[in-house]
Amino acid sequence: MDYSPSAKELSHFPFLKKAQDHIKKSFPPLDQLLKEEKGAFLVELAVKRINQALASKKTIAAHFQTRDDEEIASYVLARIIVSCVQDKQLYDRLARYEAERAYYFLNAETGSESEQGWNPHAVLDDDQNSRIANYLAAEFRIDLAKDRMPLADYVEIVSVLHEDRFKLVNRRVQNGQVGIKKEELLELLRERIRVILRRDLPYHVPKSLCAQLAPVTESIKCEYQQQMLQQFGAIEESAFPPCMQALITALTAGTNLTHAGRFALTTFVHTVGMDVPAIAQLYARSPDFDPEKTMYQVEHITGRGGSGTEYTAPACAAMRTTGLCVNRDAICENTNHPLSYYRYKKRELAKRPNKSEKNEPSPAKPEKVGVPGIKNR
Amino acid sequence: MNPATTEFLRQRFTEYYRKAVLVAPSSLEQREWGFVLFNPGAADMRMRRHIGFSGRDEMTGYIQNLIPQHTYYSTAYYEKPDAGTMADKGWCGADLIFDLDADHIVRGPYDQMLARVKEETQKLLDMLLIEFGMDKKKIELVFSGGRGYHVHVKDLAFRSWGSQERRELIDYICGIGIDPAAMLAGKAPSTPGWQNRYRETLTEYLRWLLAIPPEDAMAHLTAIDGIGKDSATTFLKNCGELITMIETRPSSMIAKNRVLGIIVSQQDGEFKKRLLTRAALADEPVTTDTKRLIRMPTSLHGGSGMRVQSLELRDLEKFDPLVDAVVFGTRDVKVNLNFNLKMPMLGSTYELQKGITTVPEAVAVFLCARGAAEIA
Numbered sequence: 086m087d088y089s090p091s092a093k094e095l096s097h098f099p100f101l102k103k104a105q106d107h108i109k110k111s112f113p114p115l116d117q118l119l120k121e122e123k124g125a126f127l128v129e130l131a132v133k134r135i136n137q138a139l140a141s142k143k144t145i146a147a148h149f150q151t152r153d154d155e156e157i158a159s160y161v162l163a164r165i166i167v168s169c170v171q172d173k174q175l176y177d178r179l180a181r182y183e184a185e186r187a188y189y190f191l192n193a194e195t196g197s198e199s200e201q202g203w204n205p206h207a208v209l210d211d212d213q214n215s216r217i218a219n220y221l222a223a224e225f226r227i228d229l230a231k232d233r234m235p236l237a238d239y240v241e242i243v244s245v246l247h248e249d250r251f252k253l254v255n256r257r258v259q260n261g262q263v264g265i266k267k268e269e270l271l272e273l274l275r276e277r278i279r280v281i282l283r284r285d286l287p288y289h290v291p292k293s294l295c296a297q298l299a300p301v302t303e304s305i306k307c308e309y310q311q312q313m314l315q316q317f318g319a320i321e322e323s324a325f326p327p328c329m330q331a332l333i334t335a336l337t338a339g340t341n342l343t344h345a346g347r348f349a350l351t352t353f354v355h356t357v358g359m360d361v362p363a364i365a366q367l368y369a370r371s372p373d374f375d376p377e378k379t380m381y382q383v384e385h386i387t388g389r390g391g392s393g394t395e396y397t398a399p400a401c402a403a404m405r406t407t408g409l410c411v412n413r414d415a416i417c418e419n420t421n422h423p424l425s426y427y428r429y430k431k432r433e434l435a436k437r438p439n440k441s442e443k444n445e446p447s448p449a450k451p452e453k454v455g456v457p458g459i460k461n462r
Numbered sequence: 463m464n465p466a467t468t469e470f471l472r473q474r475f476t477e478y479y480r481k482a483v484l485v486a487p488s489s490l491e492q493r494e495w496g497f498v499l500f501n502p503g504a505a506d507m508r509m510r511r512h513i514g515f516s517g518r519d520e521m522t523g524y525i526q527n528l529i530p531q532h533t534y535y536s537t538a539y540y541e542k543p544d545a546g547t548m549a550d551k552g553w554c555g556a557d558l559i560f561d562l563d564a565d566h567i568v569r570g571p572y573d574q575m576l577a578r579v580k581e582e583t584q585k586l587l588d589m590l591l592i593e594f595g596m597d598k599k600k601i602e603l604v605f606s607g608g609r610g611y612h613v614h615v616k617d618l619a620f621r622s623w624g625s626q627e628r629r630e631l632i633d634y635i636c637g638i639g640i641d642p643a644a645m646l647a648g649k650a651p652s653t654p655g656w657q658n659r660y661r662e663t664l665t666e667y668l669r670w671l672l673a674i675p676p677e678d679a680m681a682h683l684t685a686i687d688g689i690g691k692d693s694a695t696t697f698l699k700n701c702g703e704l705i706t707m708i709e710t711r712p713s714s715m716i717a718k719n720r721v722l723g724i725i726v727s728q729q730d731g732e733f734k735k736r737l738l739t740r741a742a743l744a745d746e747p748v749t750t751d752t753k754r755l756i757r758m759p760t761s762l763h764g765g766s767g768m769r770v771q772s773l774e775l776r777d778l779e780k781f782d783p784l785v786d787a788v789v790f791g792t793r794d795v796k797v798n799l800n801f802n803l804k805m806p807m808l809g810s811t812y813e814l815q816k817g818i819t820t821v822p823e824a825v826a827v828f829l830c831a832r833g834a835a836e837i838a
C-alpha cells in the first residue's frame with residue numbers, strides 16, 4: 086500500500102503501531118523525559134486522558150489543542166500510568182475510552198453541515214470510507230468494503246456484547262460468513278479495538294519508572310476510589326432495582342434461578358462492590374446451595390475464573406428480553422440500566438434524613454464459604 | 463450388577479482390548495485421561511482422572527492392563543494434563559464439541575431413540591457445513607456407544623475459544639435467543655438459515671391454524687395469555703393475509719400485529735415448538751464446557767458394551783449402531799432378564815421373556831451392561 090497515514094491521522098488513532106513509531110524520535114527516553122518540563126506537561130495530558138476515561142460524561146473534541154506527537158505521547162503515557170496503578174477496572178475504562186474516541190473520530194472525520202471534521206481533506210472511496218479508516222480497520226482485520234465477516238472473527242468480537250441484534254443466531258450466516266450492515270462495521274471495529282487495547286494492558290513497566298510516576302498514580306488511585314465510593318460505596322440493598330430485588334426474593338424462596346437470572350444478579354452485585362465470598366453468601370440463601378459450584382460460577386462471572394473476562398450487568402433491554410424485568414416502578418421509567426437505577430436511588434436515599442451508617446467504606450467481609458474447586462463431571 | 467455379571471463383562475472387555483487397535487487422539491500427550499473401573503459392590507462410580515500419557519504405547523498398555531468400564535480423555539489441551547488441579551494443568555485450548563444425546567430429545571425404545579438422534583445429528587452437520595462453512599476434514603463424527611453422537615471439531619480457529627464464544631455457536635444450533643424482528647427483517651435469503659427456518663415455521667403455523675376446525679383454532683388462541691375472543695377472531699380472519707405478508711413485506715408484521723407478537727414470543731407455545739423442530743437439539747453445556755472429558759473413540763461404552771465408533775460423515779445415514787458398533791459375537795450366553803424386552807441387534811430382532819434365557823454373546827453384553835439382565 087502506498088498510503089501512509091499523516092501525523093494528524095496518527096494522533097487521532099494513537100494506538101496504531103505507526104503512531105508510536107512516529108514519536109520515537111521526538112522525545113528522549115522516558116526516565117529522562119519525566120525529569121523535564123516537557124515530561125511534566127505530557128504527564129498532565131495523560132492524566133487528563135485518564136480522567137476523561139473515568140468521567141461519567143465524556144467530551145471528545147475532534148480538534149486538538151496540542152501537537153500531534155504530544156497527543157500520541159499522552160496516549161502512551163496514560164497506558165503506562167494505569168499499568169502502574171494496577172487496577173483491572175481502570176484498564177477496562179481506559180481501553181473503552183480509547184475505543185470510543187476512535188469510533189467518534191471515524192464518524193467525525195469529514196464532519197457534517199454544522200461542524201467541520203478533523204480531516205476535511207480525507208479522500209473517500211466508493212463506500213464512503215477514508216484511507217485512514219480502511220487502514221485502521223485492516224490493522225484490526227476488518228474489511229470495511231464488505232458486508233460480511235468470517236464467522237470466527239465475528240463471534241470473537243460479539244460474544245461479549247449483550248445486544249440481541251449481534252447474537253449469531255440473529256444473523257444471516259452462510260458458508261462461514263456472517264452478514265453485517267455497513268453502519269455496524271464501525272461498531273464492531275470499536276469493540277475490536279477495545280478488546281485488543283485491553284488485552285495489551287497492563288504493560289510491564291519497570292519499578293523505577295512507576296516510582297517516578299508515583300505522585301501521579303497515587304492521585305489517580307485516590308480520585309478513582311473516591312469516584313467509586315460516590316457511585317456505589319457501601320452496599321445498600323434497599324436501593325436495588327425491583328428486578329434485582331425480585332431475583333433475591335426468588336433465591337430466598339428457594340426458586341431455582343435461570344442462567345440469565347443468576348448471571349444478571351451476580352454481575353450486578355459484583356459491580357456494586359460485593360466481593361466474591363459475599364456473593365456466594367447471597368446464593369447461600371437458596372436451599373439447594375452448593376458452595377463449590379456457586380464459587381465456581383461466581384468466580385467465572387466476576388472474571389477470576391479461567392477466562393479472565395469480567396462481565397457487566399445486562400441493561401434493561403436485555404433484562405426485558407430474558408423476562409427478568411419485573412415490578413417496574415417510577416424510577417425505571419427514566420432508566421435504561423439497573424446500575425443507573427441503583428446509583429440514582431442510592432443518592433436519593435442518602436438525601437433523606439434519619440438514615441445513618443451511610444458512609445462505611447466497604448462492606449463487611451463475611452467468612453469465606455467455600456474454596457473454588459475443580460469442576461467435577 | 464452382581465459380581466458374576468461384572469466379571470463376565472470384564473472378561474468380554476478384556477478380550478476386546480487385547481485385540482482392538484486403539485486410536486489415540488491427536489496431541490495425545492496434551493490430553494488428560496479419566497477412567498471408570500469395573501468395581502462390583504461399589505456404591506457409586508469413582509473416576510480415576512488427572513492421568514497423562516507420553517505416547518500411544520503407554521496409553522494402550524495402560525488400558526489393556528486396567529480394562530476400564532469407561533474411558534475418557536479431555537477435549538482440552540493442557541501443558542501438564544496430569545496435574546492434580548485444573549488450575550495447575552495450564553489450559554491451552556480445547557476442541558469444539560457437540561453432543562447429541564437422545565436422553566435430551568426423546569424417550570422410547572432404544573432403536574427409536576437412536577433413529578431420532580440421528581436426525582438431529584444430520585441437522586447439526588448441515589448447519590456446521592453449509593451455514594458455518596466448516597471444513598469436513600476437521601470434523602470427526604463419533605457414535606457415543608450409548609444413545610447418541612459426538613461431533614469433535616478440531617480446527618485451530620476455535621481452539622482457544624472460551625465458553626462465551628462457544629455459546630454463540632451452540633445458541634445458533636439450538637435456536638436460542640432468536641429475535642423475531644431480526645428474523646423477519648428484509649427479503650428472505652436464498653440460502654438456508656434461521657431467517658428461512660423462522661419464516662417457514664410461521665407459514666406452517668398459520669396454515670395449521672387455518673386447517674384445523676375453527677373452534678379448535680379459537681380454543682388454541684384464546685388459551686394463550688393476552689389473547690381474547692375478539693382479537694382471536696380478527697386474527698383468524700387475517701391469517702391468509704399474514705401468510706402472504708411473510709413473502710412480500712414481512713419486516714414490520716410483528717410490530718403491527720399484537721396477537722402475532724404474543725404468539726411468537728410465547729415460551730413453550732405451539733409456534734416455538736414447531737420452530738425448535740428445525741433446530742438441532744445438541745446438549746448446550748457440553749459445548750460451552752472447555753474442560754470436558756469425552757469418550758475415547760475405539761473404547762467400549764461401559765453402559766452398553768458397544769464401541770465408541772468414529773464414522774465418515776457420508777456414512778451417517780446408513781450407520782446402524784446396533785450392527786456397526788457391536789463388537790461381540792454370537793456364541794450362546796445364558797442370562798436372567800429383569801423384564802420382557804424386544805430388541806434388534808446384529809440384524810435380528812430378539813423378543814425376550816423375563817427370566818432365564820439364552821442369547822448371543824453380543825446381546826448378553828448389551829443387556830448386562832445396561833443393567834437389564836444378570837448372568838445366569
